[in-house]
Amino acid sequence: MSLEKYEAVIGLEVHAQLMTASKMFCRCPNQYGASPNTNVCPICTGQPGSLPVINKKAIELGVRAAIALQCEIHSESVFARKNYFYPDLPKGYQISQYERPYSTHGNIVVRLKNGDEKRIGITRIHFEEDAGKSNHESYGTLVNLNRAGVPLIEIVSEPDMRNAHEAGQYLRALHSILRYADICDGNMEEGNFRCDANISVRLRGTEKFGTKVELKNINSFKFVEKAIEYEIQRQVFAIENGEKIIQQTRSWNSGKNVTEVMREKEEAHDYRYFPEPDLPKLTISVEWLGQIRNEMPELPSQASERFKKAFELSDYDAAVLTSSKELAHYFESVVSHSKNGKASANWVMNELLGRLNAASKEIEASPVSATQIAELIKKIDSGEISGKIAKTVFEEMFATSKDASVIIKDKGFVQISDPAALENAVRKVIENNPSQLAEYKAGKVKLLGFFVGQAMKETQGQANPALLNELVKKLLDT
């Protein structure tokens, strides 16, 4: 296998739905899951005589994205019509931006698994409206126009990625930024964050791009990585077998773990783009831009810096804890209750995330709430339970979602810090080990550890270790 001889060139196109209350060009609710064809009006169903009016909030969110992605933002841009026939496109054209998008020339810095950072360029971001949805049934096609006219931004990357991992990391970083800044909810299953990938391969060291293949509508990070991985291999094998790569559009079959042909380039449309005559040029004034900049929510990179300073976390810890908005919020909620940054970071990262990963759960679905984990940390800090017992308690919390106090009470895990209660156990251990006592008295002071261990066992590990240590020493020496 000669994969190493080749290098892949990957560019991604992401469609992100904007979290506006209403659609891009009409006043209908932008809302997923309503009964089919209820969030519709004369405008988004393309009735004769209806006209589009730009939703200012959508522009604001789009500009926010451009700011977050370090893009140039153009004071003047142009909406254009993309003409094609499809049953879920009621006007017969999609309002988009073509020759003059509102934003160009940005970038994202992504962290790779070897610890390196890589800058991925962003070619352009433009506004467009979503189409409706066609459900193909055995008896015909059903069209639902609730989604028609929902605002989107399309974010087009430079062909800067060289393998599936880089593409996956770019996508994750982009996803995280859009969610942090309340631009897009990022729900991939509902299609609110969709990805197309352009992939070609070339011999290492050569400049010229190979023939590209477009992978359409892949709906999870994992599938994007798998699909790209597969496609690179497919192309390399084809070239090695002396075949020519054909420019085509392919889709990912997640059942068979292969990419499949959707259409050849010859079937490509001529979209007959031209400036949308129903809309004036889109102008973004300096004042408006300044206002949007001032109202920018915190971005992941900013949250990470803040965590490092406020909670004395390492680069790595801060990066992990800010990898998603929900995780960062969870962590902040833990700290605000526990008042212990370092311990909160350790518990969230080492105990919670590990278990969530093993259970394939996201932080939103954590069986242990932030307050619950904070309560546990407080019990350690106050000496109510030992760190060791806390781990046992946590395991139970994760399994049952019960509060730490309930588990501690039910299982009798409370740390014994009463000298009177501990004294009985210590005396019993001393009485039961006369020979070791004699050796100790004879000067073998190392045996102190032996007695502490035995006494701890006697209390089923619930003894306050410091107190127990002190007590054993006192009783042995009298």
Add this chain to the structure above:
Amino acid sequence: MEFGTQTIQELLEGYQAKQFKPSEVIEGYLKNISERDEKLNSFLQVRPEETLANAKKLDGRMNEVNQLPLFGIPIAIKDNFLVEGWQATAGSKVLSGYVSPYTATSVQRLESMGAVIVGKVNCDEFAMGSSNENSAFGAVRNPWDLERVPGGSSGGSSAAVAAGLATVSLGTDTGGSIRQPASLCGLVGLKPTYGRVSRYGIVAYASSLDQVGPFSKTVWDSARVMEVMAGFDDRDATSSKRSVPKYTEELSSKRTFTLGVSRSWLEGVDPEVGKSFEAVLEAFKKMGGKVIDIDLPHTRYSLSTYYLIAPSEASSNLARYDGVHYGYRTPSAKSSEDLYSRSRGEGIGREVKLRIMLGTYALSAGYYDAFYLKANQVRRKIQEDFEKAFTQCDFVVSPTSPSTAFKLGEKTDDPLKMYLSDIFTLPVNLAGLPGLSVPCGLDSKNLPIGFQLIGKPFCESDLFTAAYQYEKVRGEFPLPSIAKGKG
């Protein structure tokens, strides 16, 4: 009392004097429609019961006649406007049976100020035509001569008012579709500045050129409709936020005007039309005005510019009539591809198909720069010609149409000959300017002649003032005999 010949002004005076009630007036107009329209074919839909019910509601509001500037005024609406509950076919089979789910802003404003809709009127299919012979529902006839066309595309709107079937009417003008039929039927017709009247709720033909405007017998009536209808609409992003003057109050201001005439533009005009136009210039001079020669060198490219831009936009605007969501759907589709091509093929008429094809080519990859883009550059040059002219004169004037009403079928075989009917009106749309057509005489065949005043953007008030002055000098313009219940 007989109704049909009155102006808005006369009806309002009658209401104020309590001479008659809205229901009597409306009944009179509905009677005219039922008696006369068989010959004209100007109405596509009347709903006498609803219309009378609306009029009767106004009967109980007689004390509001001074608050409602269009109180009890019978109005006809071109069938490419959407009015909730009424059909909107735009003269096309592809929209036959389509009932509007909402009301156009322009119509809603008129209704809220007392106007009563007497019916939806015929037009060329999707407003494409200059003779009203392209309607899927049959040609409209000119009330002055039933063998002749009323002009187009708003031929139903002009015929209805000229014949006394409505006091005023609304039309749309993309390349002359208000002014040319107004001229051919002896009426006042205004194409306002682009952006002056909301386009929300009119079936789009060419979005960057379409404007809504009134047909009326007098300048005062036109001014009255405009002061109610014009102004910003938050549902039309291309509508202007400029305030709307009280046009009727500014009509009588005593001013003299300088008129600019481009002589080279006038070549090929019918001699009788030319003679009448010269008389108009003399009349303005007599009123103290000046007439100067101006040059509009790029207007000779208007026809080719227009027939690239308008069809390009139309090819996209009309894509929605595909048989999927509403309107005509072929009964015999075998696939979705087939559904599209058959529904459109069977539902859309010949002239409209011709323009869709033209526009589709002009926007296609490889042709876009040479056709659509170039046409827009020329459009800009035409605008600049007018801007330059307006540094020397208040208005550019021309005949509205190179000839008076022609015979049915006379130009249907030769699209280019037909397109030339709009030679004086097209550049006004391309430049986005207001144009007002005013009747100025009758030719030897007793057919009306009109002239056109073209003004600076948003100077409708000046156009009305000048036309109002002229109207006084000219005297009352005759009506066809059918309007008086004869013929």
